[in-house]
Amino acid sequence: MMSEMRFESPQTLEAAVALLSGHNGITKILAGGTDLLIQMRGGRVEPTLLVDVKSIPELTSISQNNGAFRLGAAVNAMQMSEHEAFAQSWPGLTEAAMLIGSYQIKSRATVGGNLCNASPAADSVPALIAAGAIATIMGPQGIREQKVEDIATGPGKNSLAKGEIVLYFTLPPRAPHSADAYLRFIPRTEMDIAVVGAGINLTLNDKGICIEARVCIGAVAEKALLVKEAAAALIGSTCDESALEKMGAAVSAACRPIDDKRGTKAYRIKVSSVMARRAATIALNRARRTH
Amino acid sequence: MSKQHVTTQINGNSVEFLCETRQTLLEVLRDELHLTGTKEGCGTGDCGACTVTVDSKMVCSCLFLGVEAEGKSIQTIEGMAQGDKLHVLQRKFTEHAALQCGICTPGMLIAAQTLLERNPDPTEEQTRYWLSGNLCRCTGYNQIIHAVLDAAKELRGAKS
Ligand SMILES: Cc1cc2nc3c(=O)[nH]c(=O)nc-3n(C[C@H](O)[C@H](O)[C@H](O)COP(=O)(O)OP(=O)(O)OC[C@H]3O[C@@H](n4cnc5c(N)ncnc54)[C@H](O)[C@@H]3O)c2cc1C
Ligand code: FES
Numbered sequence: 538m539m540s541e542m543r544f545e546s547p548q549t550l551e552a553a554v555a556l557l558s559g560h561n562g563i564t565k566i567l568a569g570g571t572d573l574l575i576q577m578r579g580g581r582v583e584p585t586l587l588v589d590v591k592s593i594p595e596l597t598s599i600s601q602n603n604g605a606f607r608l609g610a611a612v613n614a615m616q617m618s619e620h621e622a623f624a625q626s627w628p629g630l631t632e633a634a635m636l637i638g639s640y641q642i643k644s645r646a647t648v649g650g651n652l653c654n655a656s657p658a659a660d661s662v663p664a665l666i667a668a669g670a671i672a673t674i675m676g677p678q679g680i681r682e683q684k685v686e687d688i689a690t691g692p693g694k695n696s697l698a699k700g701e702i703v704l705y706f707t708l709p710p711r712a713p714h715s716a717d718a719y720l721r722f723i724p725r726t727e728m729d730i731a732v733v734g735a736g737i738n739l740t741l742n743d744k745g746i747c748i749e750a751r752v753c754i755g756a757v758a759e760k761a762l763l764v765k766e767a768a769a770a771l772i773g774s775t776c777d778e779s780a781l782e783k784m785g786a787a788v789s790a791a792c793r794p795i796d797d798k799r800g801t802k803a804y805r806i807k808v809s810s811v812m813a814r815r816a817a818t819i820a821l822n823r824a825r826r827t828h
Numbered sequence: 829m830s831k832q833h834v835t836t837q838i839n840g841n842s843v844e845f846l847c848e849t850r851q852t853l854l855e856v857l858r859d860e861l862h863l864t865g866t867k868e869g870c871g872t873g874d875c876g877a878c879t880v881t882v883d884s885k886m887v888c889s890c891l892f893l894g895v896e897a898e899g900k901s902i903q904t905i906e907g908m909a910q911g912d913k914l915h916v917l918q919r920k921f922t923e924h925a926a927l928q929c930g931i932c933t934p935g936m937l938i939a940a941q942t943l944l945e946r947n948p949d950p951t952e953e954q955t956r957y958w959l960s961g962n963l964c965r966c967t968g969y970n971q972i973i974h975a976v977l978d979a980a981k982e983l984r985g986a987k988s
C-alpha cells in the first residue's frame with residue numbers, strides 16, 4: 538500500500554520553500570506534471586508531499602526589465618509562444634519549447650520541468666543554455682543564481698539541494714543583429730524524442746561579422762553540452778561555409794553519445810554537425826533581419 | 829486514506845467532489861463522477877483519448893491531478909451537445925464516418941473544438957498538426973480531417 542501523499546498549492550515562494558524544507562519525507566515539486574505524473578504512476582517516484590508551484594506568480598509569468606526577459610520556471614510552452622514580444626526576441630527557445638509533445642502536452646509542459654527532470658534529450662535545455670540563461674533558485678538558505686548548464690548533471694539527476702525551487706530564468710538583453718534557433722532530429726515529424734538537438738544563439742556586428750556565439754547540443758551525452766570550440770569557430774567569421782564546416786566538426790568532436798533504438802553512436806555524431814550547421818544558418822538569417 | 833475536497837465547474841455546472849491526492853482528473857471524471865465519455869487509452873499522455881479542456885486549454889486528463897482542478901472550469905465531451913442537438917463537429921463526424929470503435933472520438937472532438945475556437949479557418953496541415961496528439965487506430969485519419977474542415981466551413985458560413 539502506498540503511503541499517503543499530501544498535496545499543497547502555496548501562493549507564495551516563502552510558503553513553498555517552508556513546506557518543502559519542513560517535510561520529513563519524499564517531497565516533489567509539481568509543475569506541468571508531464572514527466573512527474575508518469576513517474577508516479579509507474580511507481581518510480583512516491584512522494585509523500587507534492588507542492589504545486591503553479592499558483593506562485595514569480596514562476597508563472599514572463600516579464601521584461603531593461604530589455605532582459607525573465608521567464609518563470611513554471612511558464613508552459615503555449616504561454617511562451619503566445620507571448621509575442623518574448624517569442625519574437627527568443628524564437629529559438631520558443632520553438633524548442635513548442636517541440637515538446639502534442640498541443641495537450643505543450644499546454645502543461647514547462648521549461649523548469651524540462652530542465653529539472655534532466656533528460657539528456659530535453660528539447661528546451663540546449664536552447665536555454667545557448668541563450669545564456671541564468672536560473673534564479675530559492676531554497677532554505679535563501680536565493681542564489683546558477684548557469685543553466687550547471688543544473689542538469691546526468692540522466693534524471695540535477696544539482697538542486699533539498700527544498701530548492703527554480704524560480705525563473707533571466708535571459709540577456711537582445712543586442713542588435715542577434716538571434717537564436719533550435720533544431721532537433723527525430724525519426725518522424727511529431728511526438729518523438731530527439732536523436733540530436735542543437736541550439737545556437739549568435740550576435741553579428743554591423744559588418745555581419747559574428748562577435749558572440751553559443752552552441753549547445755542535446756541527446757549526444759549524459760546532459761546537454763555547451764561546445765565552446767564550436768562557438769569559437771563562428772566568432773570572428775561571417776559564418777561562411779568554411780566557418781560552419783569547422784563549427785560542425787567541433788560539435789561532432791564533442792559528442793559522446795550512446796547507441797539506442799533511435800540512433801547509433803556514429804549516426805548521432807554525424808547528424809549533430811548537420812543539425813548544428815542548419816540551426817546556425819537559421820539563427821544567422823534571423824540575426825541579419827533584426828536591428 | 830483521507831480525501832481532499834475539490835470545488836470546480838464541469839460543463840458549466842458547479843461540481844464538488846472528494847478525491848485522493850494521487851487520483852488523476854481522468855479517474856475522478858470516470859470513477860467518481862461517472863462521466864465516462866472521456867476515455868483512457870494509454871494513461872501516459874501519448875494518445876489524447878482523455879483530452880478535456882481546463883480553463884479553455886486542452887490537456888490530457890490522465891496527466892492532470894483531480895486536486896489540481898480546484899477553482900478551475902472543465903469541459904468534457906458530455907458538455908458538447910446542447911440537449912439532443914449535436915454540435916456541428918459531432919454531426920460532421922457521423923456524416924463523414926470519422927469514427928469506428930469510437931475510443932478516440934471524444935478526445936478528437938474536444939481537440940477539434942479548441943482548434944476551431946482559436947482558428948475558424950485552419951488549413952489541412954494545421955488541422956493535422958493540432959490533432960497530432962490524438963491517435964486513432966481505426967479510421968486512418970482522413971475522414972476525421974475532412975469532418976473537422978467541413979465543420980469549420982459550416983461554422984464560418986453560419987457566422988457570416
Ligand atoms: C506525450 C509526451 C511527449 C513528450 N515530448 C517531449 C519532447 O518532444 N521533448 C521533450 O523535451 N520532452 C518531452 N516530454 C517530456 C515532458 O513533457 C517535458 O520534459 C516537460 O517540459 C516537463 O515539464 P513539466 O512542467 O510537465 O514537469 P513536471 O513533470 O511537473 O516536473 C518534472 C521534474 O522537474 C521538477 N521540477 C519542476 N519544476 C521545478 C522547479 N521550478 N524547480 C525545481 N524542480 C522542478 C519536478 O519535481 C519533477 O521532478 C514529453 C512528455 C509526454 C508525456
Ligand atoms: S489516456 Fe491520456 S493521453 Fe492516452
Ligand code: FES
Binds near residue numbers: 930933967
Ligand atoms: S475510431 Fe477507433 S481509435 Fe479512432
